[in-house]
Amino acid sequence: MRTSRKWLEQYVDLHDLTLSELAKKITDAGLEVESCKPLSAGTHLVIGEILTCEDHPDSDHLHVTTVNVGDEILSIVCGAPNVAAGQKVIVARAGAVLPGGEIKAGKIRGQESNGMICALFELGVDPHMLTDEQKAGIEILPEDAPVGYTDPLGYLGYDDEILEIGLTPNRSDCQAQFNLGTEVGAIFEREVVLPQFENASDCGAATNLTISSTTEQCPLFLGKVIGSVTIKESPKWMQELLRAAGMHSINNVVDISNIVMLETGQPMHFYDIDAIKNQEITVKNGFEEEYTALDGETYQLEKEDIVITNEGKPIGIAGIMGGDDSKILETTKGLIIECASFDHVSIRNTARRLNLSTESSLRYQKGIEPLAPKKAMDRAVQLLIEYADAKEIEETVQWGVIDETQRVLSCTPQEINNRLGTQFALEEIVSVFERLHFDPIVEGEVITVTIPSYRMDMEGMADLSEEVIRILGYDKLPSTLPFMPMTEGKLNKEQQLIRKTEELLCDKGLQQCVTYTLISSAKKDNAILGSENAIELASPMSEERRWIRTSILPSLIGVAAYNEAHGIKNSSLYEISEVSSKDWIKNHLAIVLNGELEQTRWLHESLPSDFYTLKGLIEMYMDKIGINKNRIFFKENKKDILHFHPYRSAEVYIGKDLVGIMGEIHPVYAKENDVKNIVMAELDLDLIGGVKKSKIKFAPVSKYPSVERDLAFVVDRSLPVEKITEIIKRHGRDKETKETILQNVEVFDIYEGEHVADHEKSVAISLEFQSNAHTLTDAQINRVFESILDSLEKDCQAVLRK
The missing domain is CATH 2.40.50.140 (Nucleic acid-binding proteins)
Structure with a gap:
């Protein structure tokens, strides 16, 4: 933001201050003066x-x-x-x-x-x-x-001093010289006198001008016809102020539009009345064509760009630059004034894509107060009458509604002082609010303020406290030691789980990744275990960083795709991150495996990264953090078959709680992300952390021999093998001795083909029997074995193969 001593002295008396004193005081109040120098210099x-x-x-x-x-x-x-x-x-x-x-x-x-x-x-x-x-x-x-x-x-007019002020994002109001003058007056506790122009545009006869908007990106549009103006040289004061702002003087009419923008912070545009056919202006988007702007350059419009049109043809790139065919010329006899509010994100995206940064676009991008369009229209009409002999003025036409809602906040001196650690009196605090034109009303100890429309940054108690201390001076903050309660130096349960997860997965050869929390709309729409109520940034840096993610996998798949594109065939990746929506904040764990998890080329051994490897990895992880394998269930995936292969994926449950989804990527989704056949999983760490963990128990290795028996039987092809193993485990207890002697169940073969009917499959299972108290007898083993066979025949219609 560029201003000058002459400009500020139009509103505030600063004659007794040196340039360095002025710069220091403004900087101390939170508006950093990055440089200050004379506009020109020379003695004698x-x-x-x-x-x-x-x-x-x-x-x-x-x-x-x-x-x-x-x-x-x-x-x-x-x-x-x-x-x-x-x-x-x-x-x-x-x-x-x-x-x-x-x-x-x-x-x-x-x-x-x-x-x-x-x-x-x-x-x-x-x-x-x-x-x-x-x-x-x-x-x-x-x-x-x-x-x-x-x-x-x-x-x-070169006897001026220039100040370059670096505005923080919350103080976009100081883009307007009127507001900056008010701020300087408050800082130095001096009277501020601004030009009186309120309602100057309310005059005018009936008009034929019609304005409208077909896009939500233009919620307010003001238009006005000035039938007659005189084009001539601008007054000296106007030329000097434009020069101080780094702008050239062109003629009185064009200069007035620029001065009004600098004074009020609201960009506006004057069109030659003869260039606007039928006096009709409409704001639209959806154009895809080339357009020649006021600078003589030709730009390619895209559908998302906001465009000012006349009879369906572009006459300006909204919020950025007008058109070459409707500019003010020496022959201009009358004007049509356009003053509007535009979506700041759209303006920023268009300006960045066109590489077209103007004084207008910079102001729209940073934010403009709701009442600025009306103020700018009033000031423009006043100056046109005074310096351009404006006549034949018609009434103002408005499309949309001006938001005149005023924010009202309350506080007490105790609340302010408790936050700041100060002892300011009621009178001092009220004085600050008066200097800032907050119109304070005191009732007892309660101070109620009405926030001016241009102070869009004022939202609550913290903001009121900040205003008090920056105006009264940060040097008045007492030197105190911060209150630092003692805390026990250890990890909480959530941190312990994350640390344990990192250790276990790194031990298995997986590499930890850290990807962006902000994602594109495409990644947001492909969330796994996500939420439809994703949080959208008000001012995203780009389309690729518009949303706060509700799922990690889309980002992690991007890492795998990058590795694959660069010739890295084996990728074993995981990420732990916080994901957020409007409804919740959670910790998620995502895993992506590609190629081989382990490989020993000398021994010609490898562990492929397939469904079963990932399933075993998840089972190992659950077991190591204290969740017994009997509590973990893998069920057919019906929750998400857009991102996961419908027949090679599973839902992961702990008891009745769904904690994640795992399996192969869907071929279509894989093609969209330029990856091949990867396996992946996303788990809800908060749900896993909330599960009651079993205590780890240690038992001596049994000194008694174990007995293994294999059995194979034919069942219906649609029967899940998991049901078979569940039934076997349920009947592993000897009914006579009440002792559980079945220690392990392992499926080692599934056969479909010759000698087995088309609708059937053969399942081969190995059973291990052992006691911790004595050597097992054949009778005990046979009783349990027969019980298992009977149950399989009854519940699964299993037929023993001989």
Whole structure:
């Protein structure tokens, strides 16, 4: 944000402050002044008139001049190509100190030179603010410039001091010079006098102007017809303020639109009335065509860009730049004023894509107060009447509703002081709110304030406290030690689970990843165990970082795709991260396996990253954190068959609670993400952490021999093997001795094919029997074995293969 002493002094008396004092106080109040410098500089300057100008006898480009500076005539050698007799110029006498050094009297190639005829860039004026003609030679003053006047920079309006202020994102209101002036007045506790222009645009006869918007990205649009204006040079004060803001003066009408934008923070656009057919303006989007803007460049419009149109044809890129075919010319006789509110995210995206950063787009991107369009319209009409002879004014046309709701907040001195650790009196706090134009009302100890519309950052007690301390001064905060309660130096249960998870998965060869929490709409829509109520950022940096994720897997799949694209065939990845929605905040664990988990090339051994490897990894993890394998269930996946293969994935349950989904990626989803056949899982760590864990028990290895028996039987092909193993485990107890002797059940073969009916399959299972108290007898083993066979035949219609 750029401002100047002259601009601020229009509203606040600052005559007794140096530039450094002004900058320090503004910075101390939270608006950091990044640089402060004079607009121009130079001592011993005077306005002179060139009496004679002759070529230097010993040079092909120098000139010998005589210059009248009022009290004497100086001989000066000048090398500027545009120097000529009769010109009024700026002269630096001998002894003058300029930004480039000191000017001394002497001889140049044998000719006396007692000073220098100056160009503006030699006096410290920013070359970007000068024309090519000004940069090529000396500055030629108007014919009526007073010879001998010792403040030529003041005569030209360059006697100003510039402040560059770095605004924090919450103080976009200070983009408006009116608001910045109010802020400076509050900081120095001085009266602020702003121009009176309220309701200046309410005048006008009936109009034929029609305005509308077909996009939600333009909620408010004001338009007004000024039937007659006079195009001429702007007044000197207006040119000087524009120069201080880093802008060129063009003519009075264009300059008024720029001054109003700088004063109120609200961009607006003036159209030549003859260029707007049928006086109709509509805000739209959905265009895909080339468009030539005011700068003469051609830009490619996209569907999402907001465009100002007339009879269906673009006449401006909304919030950024108007069109070349409707600009104000010397021949312009009347105007149509456009002043609107636009969606700041859309403006930012368009400006970034077109690489078109303007004063208008910068203000829209940072946020503009709701009442700014009406203020800007009022101020523009006032200035047009005064400086452009505006006549034939028609009534203002409005599309949409202006939000005039005012925020009201309350606080007490005790609340303020408790937050700040101070002892400010009621009167001091009320004084701050009065200086900020918050209109405080005191009832007992309660202070009620009405927040001005431009202070959109004021939301609650914390903001009121901040205003008090920054205006009264941070140096008034007492030096105190912070209150730091003692805490036990250990991990809480959630941290312990995360730490244990990291250790277990790293031990198995998985690599931990950290991916972005902010994701694109596509990743948001492909959430696993996610939520439809995802949180959207108000001001996303880009479309790729618009949403806070509710699932980790879409991001982790992207890592696997990157690795695969770079020739890394084996990827074993996991990530633990917090995921959020409008309804909850949780910790999730995501796993992605690709290629082989383990490989020993010397022994020709490998462990493929398939469904069963991932399932075993999850079972191992659950067992290690104290969840008994009997409590873990893998059921057919019916929750998500868009991202997971419908026949090679499973839902993971602990008891009756669904804690995750695992399995192969769906081929279509894999193709969309440029990956091959990966297996993946996402688990709810908060649910897993909330499960009551079994205590780890240690038992000695049985000293008695074990007995293994294998059996194979035929069952219906649709019967899950899990049901078979459950029945076997349920009948592993000897009914006579009441002792459980079945220690392990392992499926080692499933056969479908020859000698087995098409609708059947053969399942082979190994059973291990053992006692911790004695050697088992054949009778005991046979009783349990027969019980198992009977149950399988009854519950599963299993037929023993012989």
